[in-house]
Amino acid sequence: MIPHRLFRFSGGSLPYDCVLTLRAAGPMKGRTDEENRARVFSGLGIESSRVVSLTQIHSRTVYVAQTPEDFSDWKEGDGILAGNPDIVPCVTVADCMPIWLCHERAPCFGVLHSGWKGTGIIREALAAARRVWGAEPAGFHVILGPHIRSCCYTVDDDRARYFSENFSPDAVCLDEARNQAGSVWPWRLSLAEANRHLCWEAGIPDGHIVDTGLCTACGSEFGSNHAKDPVHLPTWRPLSGTLCIERPRQFRYTL
Numbered sequence: 001m002i003p004h005r006l007f008r009f010s011g012g013s014l015p016y017d018c019v020l021t022l023r024a025a026g027p028m029k030g031r032t033d034e035e036n037r038a039r040v041f042s043g044l045g046i047e048s049s050r051v052v053s054l055t056q057i058h059s060r061t062v063y064v065a066q067t068p069e070d071f072s073d074w075k076e077g078d079g080i081l082a083g084n085p086d087i088v089p090c091v092t093v094a095d096c097m098p099i100w101l102c103h104e105r106a107p108c109f110g111v112l113h114s115g116w117k118g119t120g121i122i123r124e125a126l127a128a129a130r131r132v133w134g135a136e137p138a139g140f141h142v143i144l145g146p147h148i149r150s151c152c153y154t155v156d157d158d159r160a161r162y163f164s165e166n167f168s169p170d171a172v173c174l175d176e177a178r179n180q181a182g183s184v185w186p187w188r189l190s191l192a193e194a195n196r197h198l199c200w201e202a203g204i205p206d207g208h209i210v211d212t213g214l215c216t217a218c219g220s221e222f223g224s225n226h227a228k229d230p231v232h233l234p235t236w237r238p239l240s241g242t243l244c245i246e247r248p249r250q251f252r253y254t255l
């Protein structure tokens, strides 16, 4: 079994598994090593022909996948929604946030790659779900996955202002010690807070939001670009594959 973390949506009864692999899954810029990807997926008991991936570009572009074949050309974008349980939507992340989401009534599930540039992609995903399935935001459940958190993520004035003005003032906090030391990155940025705000704004109930609370940069298991001593394959940027799987397909874990 490939090392991985498993997350579940709130409520307990939603039939989806959210997986973060802890082994290098390949870079986020599209196809480079199909064999390695196939090994990672088969190590989790998933046929790689079911997996739908993108060439990720830190955008807010979200696709609705009908069949895995539609995505054999590795389209550019950062989010995938599916209604077909044969599909396993997958994104690749290092320190950006994976966001898993599913609807409690509409047959709609997926995963997003949301770093600082892509923050707001969840809005696009919710709009697509409403358009395609008539799924209202209040029925969505969301998991904010491991990412570089405010304990480790410091930014400059411009980026702090961008988040404060476009998302929420609560997304940034001035670190007084860094400020007094004259750092050009004196602000601490919380991508989780920005996305929590987007969820609230859209009408997703607070009880439907799970924040994993995990920071990729605080430990080495997640393959952070910021980790001092990456433990992963040295020639790979240590990235993780993030999948959302509908469970009735007999996907089983031996954790």
Ligand SMILES: [Zn+2]
Residues within 6 Å of the ligand: 148, 149, 150, 151, 152, 215, 216, 217, 218
């Ligand atoms: Zn941290």
